[in-house]
Amino acid sequence: MRISVIGCGYLGAVHAASMAKLGHDVVAVDVDPVKIERLAAGEAPFFEPGLPEILTEAIASGRIRFTTDMAEVAGAQVHFLAVGTPQGPTGAADLTYVDAAVAALTPHLGAGEFVVGKSTVPVGTAARLAAEVEAAVPGASLVWNPEFLREGFAVQDTISPDRLVYGVPAGETGARAVALLDEVYATTLAEGTPRLVVDLPTAELVKVSANAFLATKISFINAMAEIAEVVGADVTALADAIGHDARIGRKFLNAGLGFGGGCLPKDIRAFQARANELGVPDSLAFLADVDAINLRRRDHVVELAQEILGGAVTGKRIAVLGLAFKPNSDDVRDSPALDIAARLLGHGATVAAYDPEAVVTARRLHPELEYVESATDALRDADLVLVLTEWNEFRELDPAVAASLVSNPVVIDGRNCLDRDAWTAAGFTYRGMGR
Numbered sequence: 001m002r003i004s005v006i007g008c009g010y011l012g013a014v015h016a017a018s019m020a021k022l023g024h025d026v027v028a029v030d031v032d033p034v035k036i037e038r039l040a041a042g043e044a045p046f047f048e049p050g051l052p053e054i055l056t057e058a059i060a061s062g063r064i065r066f067t068t069d070m071a072e073v074a075g076a077q078v079h080f081l082a083v084g085t086p087q088g089p090t091g092a093a094d095l096t097y098v099d100a101a102v103a104a105l106t107p108h109l110g111a112g113e114f115v116v117g118k119s120t121v122p123v124g125t126a127a128r129l130a131a132e133v134e135a136a137v138p139g140a141s142l143v144w145n146p147e148f149l150r151e152g153f154a155v156q157d158t159i160s161p162d163r164l165v166y167g168v169p170a171g172e173t174g175a176r177a178v179a180l181l182d183e184v185y186a187t188t189l190a191e192g193t194p195r196l197v198v199d200l201p202t203a204e205l206v207k208v209s210a211n212a213f214l215a216t217k218i219s220f221i222n223a224m225a226e227i228a229e230v231v232g233a234d235v236t237a238l239a240d241a242i243g244h245d246a247r248i249g250r251k252f253l254n255a256g257l258g259f260g261g262g263c264l265p266k267d268i269r270a271f272q273a274r275a276n277e278l279g280v281p282d283s284l285a286f287l288a289d290v291d292a293i294n295l296r297r298r299d300h301v302v303e304l305a306q307e308i309l310g311g312a313v314t315g316k317r318i319a320v321l322g323l324a325f326k327p328n329s330d331d332v333r334d335s336p337a338l339d340i341a342a343r344l345l346g347h348g349a350t351v352a353a354y355d356p357e358a359v360v361t362a363r364r365l366h367p368e369l370e371y372v373e374s375a376t377d378a379l380r381d382a383d384l385v386l387v388l389t390e391w392n393e394f395r396e397l398d399p400a401v402a403a404s405l406v407s408n409p410v411v412i413d414g415r416n417c418l419d420r421d422a423w424t425a426a427g428f429t430y431r432g433m434g435r
């Protein structure tokens, strides 16, 4: 099928390459010529395992092309909308890019074609855009097909997702949209992927409520970590124990520095802003607590570092291992790790920061930090070690070697990812999160 993908960020670039992998003929558009040039050369503009491989394969097969010229989408049956919806100044989602993409796309749309929204938008956006598309191009329609991809697993989550959700209008248009999307996802559906057909507002809500739930689950366990710290309990053992209850489940119960990244933080804020607009602020008032618990984790680590170093970090050398908001990603958007590193520097510490993939992206946001080439370089002469992103490389560090490098063997395990006993046996004072 001829498909266009508008927006080549984390979502769009992966979606475009994945659609080509599924055998479709894809044209991918972005307003950023540098990004388009890199993608056309087979270079992924961010670190995402598996993306370079499917990109190279798609380019070699001739099934994908990248352009900044929206006119090239003409003739595609399905136009996926995959632009960003960043957090605006009030916390509400900024729909500038979505509106601009739809406005740029409509002159090239034909009757019978479908615009398929994938971006995370405030509930009600799809209905508004659908009306705009129908008014501009008689016979064209807009439906919503939210994505749930996790960075680091984006290719797998796109090709073999947990579920497909189609938000479509009632009647004949909806039936045509379902048939077309079934064709787009034929391979995925053949694997037995559940597919749910819902209306437009439900589709929009599925996405934001899934992220709100995940954020709540993480903040729940982090609240338990706060309690555990006061009473001397171990939150990891607690998570294991409650996680055995199938109704609760162990996933997303890892206490630590909390959530960051390009989705969860902004999505819970945008969702609250939307609830306020809809006149039901109380319904999502709890998300303010979810956000506050999450941000407190960062304060806690900064305070712990100060306490360990005798009240102030000024003049102390701190090794920061990890800058990305989670492992297997170079994304530092709203990264708890990078935030903590920058705050420690602000308090007068010398911060030697290392991340296996995110140094380049971190440097763009915080050029003032000292970035080093390896974990060894970071550890050398450190007065305190902070592990802030749970990369395997850090889990596998030999604590005896680490002990021989640092000047003061104290480690804060911000992700509860180290072997506490092994680090303690190597002479480290170990401080975990809620344990």
Ligand code: UDX
Pocket: 147, 148, 149, 150, 151, 152, 211, 214, 218, 251, 252, 253, 254, 255, 256, 257, 258, 259, 260, 261, 262, 263, 264, 325, 326
């Ligand atoms: C998330 C959703 O999972 C995905 O479905 C949605 O489409 C986009 O947002 P992503 O931002 O890639 O995906 O990351 P995710 O794996 O969900 O992790 C989010 C944050 O939560 C990370 O900072 C991670 O470190 C943190 N986290 C996750 C925890 O602190 N504890 C956990 O138990 C799990």
